[in-house]
Amino acid sequence: MASGFFAVLDDIAVLLDDVAMMSKVAAKKTAGILGDDLAVNAEKASGFASTRELPVLWAITKGSxxxxLIILPIAFLLSAFFPVAIKVILILGGIYLAFEGTEKIYEWIFPHPKHEDLSKVENENDILVLENSRVKAAIVTDFILSVEIVIIAMSTVVAKPISTQIIVVSTIAILATVGVYGIVALIVRMDEAGFYLIKHSKKEKSFKQKLGNILVQALPIVIKALAIIGTIALLLVSGGIFLHNIDWFHHFLPTLPNLLREFIVGILVGFASVILFKLFLKVRSLFKSK
Incomplete structure (x- = not known):
């Protein structure tokens, strides 16, 4: 009886050790997408009145x-009964990430007007409409990024027992949500913390006042920096997906460092996908005009 009990404890210890190790691997592989997720949601949750920033962020968090909850069961079922779908979805997601990263670069080079017309925001109802539209847009983007996070995490444990898969992937999904939106909450409240320090500083040019000014001035810089870092991360993650899952890319530019190879592959695939998408839009507009 005692030996059986200790054998069970030993099995649990082995499982937990395996889960911890695989969780670290999965976390490293999903870190790039989390960077973009962070940048997107910091941008979506900022720009509102201070009293509305956290409610908007909470609404996005609940959507995430x-x-x-929708993605995880589907991913586990695919892994159990149709594992080849994991690789297919991974590559398709890689194309989307490459497209999104390259399109951001394209927009920086060739800027176009934003869809939101803030001049029409005149009353409380308009503000709520704008909030809802941003929340919906953020949740849709989060869904796509969440699929990639789950699938990339799943790809690291696809050969493991289903119990390990469930624990590891669920852990990564929860940590991704709590971690990303917790950091976003801190970022969007930077200016409020800065104003608080400035207001309560007793002396002119005191440490509190200087720190408050830094926090207020840093917020737009941090959001812009996150956008740049997120774009680079998208291209690196997508390039890594292609290098590790498509045989042809295994021998592409083998003399270069892996990080540079991932970036080049990501931007090449992204550039090709952006061109194809633009061509598709032009062809569709030609057919509509006839």
């Missing part, structure tokens, strides 16, 4: 949790 719902996304994970």
């Amino acid at each position: 949790l719902l996304n994970k």
